[in-house]
Amino acid sequence: MAIHFSAAYSHKLSVLRRNADRTRRSNVIKETKVVIIGGGIVGCSVAYHLAKLGWKDVVLLEQNQLAGGTTWHAAGLVGRLRTTNSMTKINKYSVELYAGLERETGHSVGWKQVGSLIVARSQDRMTQLRRTAAMSEWFGVEVQLIGPEAAKEKWPLLRIDDVLGAAWLPHDGKVVPKEVAVALAKGAQAHGATVAENVRVLEVLHRDGRAVGVRVHLSEPVAADVRRLSSLRDAELSVRKEDQSRVTSAAAVDIEAEYVVLAGGMWTRELGLRCGVTIPLHPVEHHYVITEPIEGAFDDLPVGRDPDLCIYFRGEANAVMLGAFQASSKPWMVERVPGDFSFQLLDPDWEKFSEPLKNGKWRIPALETCGFAKFVNGPESFTPDNNFIMGEAPELRNLFVAAGFNSVGIASAGGAGKYLAEWIIEGQPTLDLWSVDIRRFGPWANNRNFLRERVTEVLGLHYQMAWPNREFETGRGLRRTPLHDRLAAQSACFGVKNGWERPNWFARSNTRHPPGDRDHGVAFAESPLMEYSFGRQNWFANHAAEHRAAREKVALFDQSGFSKFILKGSDAVGLLQRLCGNNADVAVGKAVYTGLFNERGGFESDLTLIRLAPDEFQIITGTAQAVHDADWIRRNTAPHEHAELVDVTGSFGVLGVMGPNSRALLSRLTEADLSNAAFPFGTAQQIGIGQATVRAVRVTYVGELGWELHVPMDQLALVYDRLMDAGLDLGITNAGHYAINSLRLEKGYRAWGAELSPDDTPLEAGLAFAIDWRKTFIGRDILLKQKAAGVRRRLAIFVLEDPEPVLWGGELIYRDGTPVGYTTSGSYGHTIGGAIAMGYVNHSAELTQEFILSGRYEINVSGRRCSARIHLQAPYDLARQRILS
Numbered sequence: 001m002a003i004h005f006s007a008a009y010s011h012k013l014s015v016l017r018r019n020a021d022r023t024r025r026s027n028v029i030k031e032t033k034v035v036i037i038g039g040g041i042v043g044c045s046v047a048y049h050l051a052k053l054g055w056k057d058v059v060l061l062e063q064n065q066l067a068g069g070t071t072w073h074a075a076g077l078v079g080r081l082r083t084t085n086s087m088t089k090i091n092k093y094s095v096e097l098y099a100g101l102e103r104e105t106g107h108s109v110g111w112k113q114v115g116s117l118i119v120a121r122s123q124d125r126m127t128q129l130r131r132t133a134a135m136s137e138w139f140g141v142e143v144q145l146i147g148p149e150a151a152k153e154k155w156p157l158l159r160i161d162d163v164l165g166a167a168w169l170p171h172d173g174k175v176v177p178k179e180v181a182v183a184l185a186k187g188a189q190a191h192g193a194t195v196a197e198n199v200r201v202l203e204v205l206h207r208d209g210r211a212v213g214v215r216v217h218l219s220e221p222v223a224a225d226v227r228r229l230s231s232l233r234d235a236e237l238s239v240r241k242e243d244q245s246r247v248t249s250a251a252a253v254d255i256e257a258e259y260v261v262l263a264g265g266m267w268t269r270e271l272g273l274r275c276g277v278t279i280p281l282h283p284v285e286h287h288y289v290i291t292e293p294i295e296g297a298f299d300d301l302p303v304g305r306d307p308d309l310c311i312y313f314r315g316e317a318n319a320v321m322l323g324a325f326q327a328s329s330k331p332w333m334v335e336r337v338p339g340d341f342s343f344q345l346l347d348p349d350w351e352k353f354s355e356p357l358k359n360g361k362w363r364i365p366a367l368e369t370c371g372f373a374k375f376v377n378g379p380e381s382f383t384p385d386n387n388f389i390m391g392e393a394p395e396l397r398n399l400f401v402a403a404g405f406n407s408v409g410i411a412s413a414g415g416a417g418k419y420l421a422e423w424i425i426e427g428q429p430t431l432d433l434w435s436v437d438i439r440r441f442g443p444w445a446n447n448r449n450f451l452r453e454r455v456t457e458v459l460g461l462h463y464q465m466a467w468p469n470r471e472f473e474t475g476r477g478l479r480r481t482p483l484h485d486r487l488a489a490q491s492a493c494f495g496v497k498n499g500w501e502r503p504n505w506f507a508r509s510n511t512r513h514p515p516g517d518r519d520h521g522v523a524f525a526e527s528p529l530m531e532y533s534f535g536r537q538n539w540f541a542n543h544a545a546e547h548r549a550a551r552e553k554v555a556l557f558d559q560s561g562f563s564k565f566i567l568k569g570s571d572a573v574g575l576l577q578r579l580c581g582n583n584a585d586v587a588v589g590k591a592v593y594t595g596l597f598n599e600r601g602g603f604e605s606d607l608t609l610i611r612l613a614p615d616e617f618q619i620i621t622g623t624a625q626a627v628h629d630a631d632w633i634r635r636n637t638a639p640h641e642h643a644e645l646v647d648v649t650g651s652f653g654v655l656g657v658m659g660p661n662s663r664a665l666l667s668r669l670t671e672a673d674l675s676n677a678a679f680p681f682g683t684a685q686q687i688g689i690g691q692a693t694v695r696a697v698r699v700t701y702v703g704e705l706g707w708e709l710h711v712p713m714d715q716l717a718l719v720y721d722r723l724m725d726a727g728l729d730l731g732i733t734n735a736g737h738y739a740i741n742s743l744r745l746e747k748g749y750r751a752w753g754a755e756l757s758p759d760d761t762p763l764e765a766g767l768a769f770a771i772d773w774r775k776t777f778i779g780r781d782i783l784l785k786q787k788a789a790g791v792r793r794r795l796a797i798f799v800l801e802d803p804e805p806v807l808w809g810g811e812l813i814y815r816d817g818t819p820v821g822y823t824t825s826g827s828y829g830h831t832i833g834g835a836i837a838m839g840y841v842n843h844s845a846e847l848t849q850e851f852i853l854s855g856r857y858e859i860n861v862s863g864r865r866c867s868a869r870i871h872l873q874a875p876y877d878l879a880r881q882r883i884l885s
């Protein structure tokens, strides 16, 4: 390794700087601002960026040697394109950083811009490449679609007789991962950080819900170093004699720190468990081989990927590296990741590699006859959703995490380090990082049996088709409502969100579906199994029937996964006034829709409040947002404020009773007066439904007359049965979340995580109506500035002219032939009769309504540009006006 602790005396001066009052504590040898645990590429990147941004009092601790964990054996592929804007920004930044690191640090990282090539052998894969190429245009990543012959020119050893085409990314490349880590560490040191090897962190120290440092174990050579240094430089270090003896005898010492960063790769889950922090990741065996020299192979061959065959390949000197992302992989079944697993590999597993090897020989026939010089079987940490984990732990203030990199840690580390450093310094993310935010997981996700099952599927996802609505097949059934078996018996096809099993749609055997075997000429799916496609999927007709039931009769939605809280205390209303854009100080019984904003004016959440009492509110927010929203509210509650937040998600189910017949249906089961006068929109009441008592809330996310019933979980089945029985002649229909999605899009209702993110403001999202400018709230100042200056991006709704295609979200939008943004979510609007999506229109100057509406719009549907009508108001309202007039 290039950096040895024993050589870094100058840095140890700061390591041993005296703590003013340490004599009162045992074994405290250091006080620093930030301690980073883990000297892999990620920890080194965090240290580098913190120091570069001016935080020099940073100590990075590595239990063995730098890069000795997973980093050293990585294949070094660095691609720039990811599926979201933020992730692409992260990877693009990594490439730029690595390309200049040698110049900056004097340490070569082996960066080679060899380009990358993705070949397709199926029409579906070609469609995916076309979708990718279109989006990359917007993300600023050059992607060329080329034919098989051109692909062979780039990679002459390829077999192309079954290749339909390829994507060529000229700016991708490769590095030597270990050297990147070392260069970043050197860069960090040059900017003032301290890097220490052979120091194992035993645990994170915490007090009053805050990380305050780490307890470390100094290996004997390091302890000896410390002893020598202490005696040599006693005066300078002002280490008193009694402290020296402590250091001498101590195997474990404490380092106090304001911030602690866990970047311990596959060891990080364990470190988290020891301080009560949820970091769901698990090591998985990941394989590649390197051949003996092959004629025609050379180091500058592009990085090749054949996702249909689950393989990647590149030149390695005059040989070939062949790696695998098999559909089903093997967790490393280790009880505890051993601390001394440095520069080590697992045993070669030729049996597991036989399929990729066969596929590799097919794609690169020269592999048929070559020998193999090396088998790399390295463990790498994978997360439940194939996105890495970063950010401040909700359980402990000032404890940050950057781990679980799912085999893209080399490509992501540069950007991840930069954005984590900014997050630490600014106190909040400087970019929408929700897809990797640690707060997307609750404790349910950290169960080891669940992780071991789920990660078998995750590794392969990199190369599986990126089907719209693809659902995980493993690790299912973790969170179920009491209705689960009833809905399953009625042919619900379930999807999963935040662990909750939710009905997405119902198969034809659902007894509550309207009669007939076709809808709009399309056959119903008879069984609740997804058949994926980029076009209409097999549930199209089922979805149409559920959608129409909500518009024309009455539909019943199980929305129990909604996150729910009670906020209670004498300061609850004051706190909400400070957090919410809308006025929360409303009469008891009123429901309020509001956004919560960050200092940049972006949406941290959008949610509904119900005032239950002068000092008590119910908060209802998205299924995915439970941990995130609770964290946001708690971290913004001042210590002196009297407002207690309790998560009651598991205690109440939610039944959406939506449609023109909803009032008639509910009136059969309740004595309450449901008229507009007695139960107006935006209010809530406790009412009886049969023998149960529920909180009925007159709101809608689908744009129809309806009530959301908040039912104690133990009475959910009772209420469901009563509604179903009573609604038979009113046309009651089970309906799923796909119907909610199309209904809300027709009505122009936004969704957090799609249209609304920490980067989107209410003025851009067209939600300024839900803001009360007369009061102060977080984000108000910046929003007022934006209001005065005008916006440069604006959310709009698009409906395709051609009724045939479908939209899924993630499609490029053109205005007068020029890309202006992409769709944030999409579906098929069965009332308006065409595919519908939302998306932001971006402009270099102020965006006026006239500019927006005067354009000619198209949406790229799998490579084909389809004309679209743009709307700033709900297309459903227009359709309804047309019907009524």
Ligand SMILES: Cc1cc2nc3c(=O)[nH]c(=O)nc-3n(C[C@H](O)[C@H](O)[C@H](O)COP(=O)(O)OP(=O)(O)OC[C@H]3O[C@@H](n4cnc5c(N)ncnc54)[C@H](O)[C@@H]3O)c2cc1C
Pocket: 037, 038, 039, 040, 041, 042, 043, 061, 062, 063, 064, 065, 066, 067, 068, 069, 070, 071, 072, 073, 074, 075, 076, 077, 078, 199, 200, 201, 202, 263, 264, 265, 266, 267, 268, 271, 286, 287, 288, 376, 377, 378, 379, 380, 402, 403, 404, 405, 406, 407, 408, 409, 410, 411, 412
């Ligand atoms: C075979 C294979 C090929 C790969 N190829 C690629 C590729 O081509 N491109 C790509 O982008 N990614 C690739 N990856 C993934 C990539 O290697 C990882 O995502 C990345 O190295 C993770 O870096 P890290 O810093 O998070 O973890 P690590 O490199 O494992 O670093 C974590 C460090 O923390 C230290 N540590 C842990 N606990 C403690 C403690 N208690 N005290 C002190 N130190 C501690 C460990 O010793 C370790 O050095 C590949 C992975 C494998 C297995």
